Amino acid sequence: MFQHVIRAVGSPLVMDPNSICRKSRRLAGKQREICRKEIEIVEEVANGAKIALAECQYQFRHRKWNCTTAKRSLDRVIRQDTRESAFVYGITAAGVVYSVTEACNMGHLLQCTCDNHVQDITTDGEWEWGGCGDNVEYGYKKSKEFMDARKKKRRGDLTTRIQLHNNDAGRLTVKNHMRTECKCHGLSGSCTLKTCWRKMPIFRHVGFILKQKFDGAIQVQSSNDGKRLETVIDTLKPPAKADIVYSEKSPLFCKRNRKIGSLGTKGRECVPDSMGVGGCDLLCCQRGYSTHKMTIRDNCKCRFIWCCDVRCETCMREKTIYRCL
Incomplete structure (x- = not known):
């Protein structure tokens, strides 16, 4: 925050x-x-x-x-x-x-x-502002x-x-990227008419x-x-x-x-084989990086039990972490 x-x-x-x-x-x-x-x-x-x-x-x-x-x-x-x-x-x-x-x-x-308010835009006759x-x-x-x-x-x-x-x-x-959302009207969702309104972008x-x-x-x-x-x-x-x-x-x-x-950037996690902004070469400013291996506990072999439960086993896997020097 x-x-x-x-x-x-x-x-x-x-x-x-x-x-x-x-x-x-x-x-x-x-x-x-x-x-x-x-x-x-x-x-x-x-x-x-x-x-x-x-x-x-x-x-x-x-x-x-x-x-x-x-x-x-x-x-x-x-x-x-x-x-x-x-x-x-x-x-x-x-x-x-x-x-x-x-x-x-x-x-x-x-x-x-x-x-x-009704928008100052002409519709195609198949929908209206609302x-x-x-x-x-x-x-x-x-x-x-x-x-x-x-x-x-x-x-x-x-x-x-x-x-x-x-x-x-x-x-x-925000203002310049408003989008149009619509709702269909008609029997069985036939969408013979749509009502549309303006929404903010995500x-x-x-x-x-x-x-x-x-x-x-x-x-x-x-x-x-x-x-x-x-x-x-x-x-x-x-x-x-x-x-x-x-x-x-x-x-x-x-x-x-x-x-x-x-x-x-010392201590920041990076990606060793990436040439992008998160790659170790760029993020570590050519100082190099260290390698650490750690064991992670994960859910695995999950299966659905009728009704209504999901049961998983616990698996251990090894993960390599790379950090800037």
Whole structure:
């Protein structure tokens, strides 16, 4: 779970709603208002941050930087304007959109309803808009109000502009990838007519898209007038709203460096014969790896007993573990 509120409320390190609102003197005006009038929204901010952290750790599980929160390393990572901090801001803003929208549709938030508006899209006559769609506009609005509130006072600052941009890139990743779900109507399931509505993408898909954006992130700098972001390389087109952007090159994350939040890769499990990101050559930064054999107890020779039981034997097997030196 993300740590307590660290460094700034409204940063990705938002976890416990009660802790957030106890520090209300530090909150920006809109955040303070939400704490006072809509504590249930703050709970969804915390829930959104939790699912964002889990997704971040899944997407980077084989990378040198694996989105760990150990020893407050993530707090130090997000103090830099690197690709890694860009991903954290983006996935957290997306998580808040997702959590608020889901709570709205489940009826947990009395101030909103699911989206039952007819979509401005022509159907083929064999189906029609109906049902109760995901109210992503409400989730987007609340994510923006809370996540961006503290940043608005310093819009001319490059770091602030980058964080606001990546927050919105995360929100747009949810909003721009809504999917259509349908239910069939007709005798014996003949599906002579379908009713359709809009649903959010699976959050794993959101994480996957943002990970792709991380891999293709664009290095930016402030324009001469300080009003916009422009690419460091003149030949590249300006970043789109849904792109992930950064200004500082990432550290290697090979060795422990407390200042930048790197815990190093010593002791990380790796795959010896893989050339990919989880392979021992890359993950261990050419330092080599150790080999350990361990015995694992597993269920085996399972059989179904009528009715209704499954019985298994216990088998012992040997597994080889490879860890970076």
